[in-house]
Amino acid sequence: MEVVEGIKVPTFMEFGFADLESKVIGRGKCCFCGACIAFCPRIEAIDDIPQLVEYDALCGMCYTHCPRSFLDIPAIEEEIFGKNRVDELIGVHNGIFAARSKDPKLRERAQDGGVVTALISYALDSGMLDAVVATGLSDEVPWKPVPVIITDSSEVSRVSGSKYALSPTIVGVKEAIDSDFERIGFVGLPCSIQALRNIQVSKEPYQIGIDRVKLLIGLFCMENFRYDDLMSGFVRKVLKVNLEDVVKFEMREGSFWVKTKDTTYSVLIKDLDKYVAEGCRYCRDFTAELSDISVGSVGSDHGWSTVIRRSELGQKLFEDAIAEDYIEMGSITGTDLIKGLSRRKKEGAI
Known part of the structure; x- marks a missing residue:
């Protein structure tokens, strides 16, 4: 050792x-x-x-390379960003902003401001990336998250919107590498970002093709759920809602919302604590601190997304997407709230 x-x-x-x-x-x-x-x-x-x-x-x-076995965050930061963090709660960054997609139709189907969808649309349209791995939904099991590879901005609806269950999304990265894509982007939760960074900075010889992963977009995440626990254990058994009838899930304003065509159900997020995936209780990362750019809803007004720029590549993506009218900026309102939740997650981790 x-x-x-x-x-x-x-x-x-x-x-x-x-x-x-x-x-x-x-x-x-x-x-x-x-x-x-x-x-x-x-x-x-x-x-x-x-x-x-x-x-x-x-x-x-x-x-x-499991993110739960060993994670040398200072070494990863030094290699990816060229420096270590000054802000212990949010990590390395060069700006926090509110933003949203400039396409109103995209905003309707996406989560919050649709910024992630807009960013990957721009990255594919501009040629920055030739494939993006993200989380979509199964065609066979209702609301079950699965890895998806998209290669054209016309496909972004397949991965738009938040998913409220764990998915082995990195499996899609290996599939993209095996399919000979050269410029691969990845959208995922903090734990998945950590795992990919672990592999990227590894000195071991096995990670053939990992250098083709060029961009990591991280999503804010306080906690997540195993599919059977949330969907079967809570939605079906407690709410008595058929998953086939659900049109949207959403977490906002401290509540978990389940919407069907006829009815909207809500429960306080804290009341879902017993359904939280056990592995999430070990995580200390709320804002995907090791990504090139992080996006979430906390800190911005409803209908807008919060964007944390981190790497030079993340900054370039954000600025170019603004310049090309894919996204627009607004006023950030809740930086203290972001830091408060980040502190809570770090202090609450096992």
Whole structure:
């Protein structure tokens, strides 16, 4: 085991799936980001849990790059941003803004201000990216999040809107690499961003093609849910709502909203605590601090998104999308609220 600045860093050949199973999955730390499933052919998702399906050759990549095993944030910041954070609550950044899509039709179908949808539309239209991996919905299971690869801005509706259950979205990154895309973007939660950064800064030889992942857009996330717990355990059994009848889920103003064509149901988010995925309780990152650019609803007026610019690439994407009339800026109103929730998540993590 290598020692870096006094910290014991796990190296590639020292661990196997048994370590991932005992130290992460078995302890309820797994965030189901999909990194281990994506980059190891011997691991599959069974009932939304990574499980070994073939003999483990003790290659160690699943454990070494899991965001719940080891995460050297200062080293990642130094390599990605060229500096370490000054703002402990929000991380490295060069500006916080309110913004929204300039396309009113896009805003209607997207979440909040539709900024993420607008940004990936611009990135694809401009040629900055030739594919974007994000979270869409299954065609077979109602409201179940699944990884989706889009290659044209006309497809962005497939991934617009928030998803309120865990998805192994990084599996889509491996599929995009295998499909020979050269400029891949990724939209995901803080845990998935952490996993991809772990792989990107790795000195190990296995991560073939990870250099094609050019842009990471992170989403604010306080907590998430396992699909069966929220959708079956709460929506179906407690609210008595058929998932097939739901037209939109939304979290805002401290409540979880479930909308059908005829009725709107709401419950306080704090009342969903028992349904929160156990792995989320270990997370200290509210604003996707290691992404190139972060987007969320907290801190902006209803109908607008909050944008945190972080890397030079994230800044360029944001400024170019404004210049090309994909998004417009507004007035940020709740920076203190963002910091307050970030502090709460850091202090509340196990």
